[in-house]
Amino acid sequence: MISPAFIVYALSAAGLAMTTPIADTDTDRGGSRALALEVTRHADIVDVAVIARSQANQQIDYTLTLEGQSSSTHRSNSEVAGGKLTILSKMSMSVSGDWCARLKVIEASGLEYEITDGPCKS
Numbered sequence: 001m002i003s004p005a006f007i008v009y010a011l012s013a014a015g016l017a018m019t020t021p022i023a024d025t026d027t028d029r030g031g032s033r034a035l036a037l038e039v040t041r042h043a044d045i046v047d048v049a050v051i052a053r054s055q056a057n058q059q060i061d062y063t064l065t066l067e068g069q070s071s072s073t074h075r076s077n078s079e080v081a082g083g084k085l086t087i088l089s090k091m092s093m094s095v096s097g098d099w100c101a102r103l104k105v106i107e108a109s110g111l112e113y114e115i116t117d118g119p120c121k122s
Contacts, residue, residue: 034054034058035050035115037049057081058079058082058108060106064103066099099118100119101116
């Protein structure tokens, strides 16, 4: 059996994109959250997507920020359908140094969380 670490190494060595399906700084990684952050890096381009994966229909507030040599922010209040994977937002940025993708979420239940990827500064 080939280990996931070997696959990541092989893709990186081949210069192919590496995807982090759910980068999460919090300890609740059980999949109960309504939104996920998907990050793909291709050489000096970082692509991020906000993915809705809610179990129930609900209204969600979120802010997506992508920082590198510049900064872009997208804020939204979205109605998401339960049981469906949906791309809510996408961003791309050219990066040559450190970068950070940060997703701040407030679900209808009041649950608040932040998901980050990249070498983020506090």
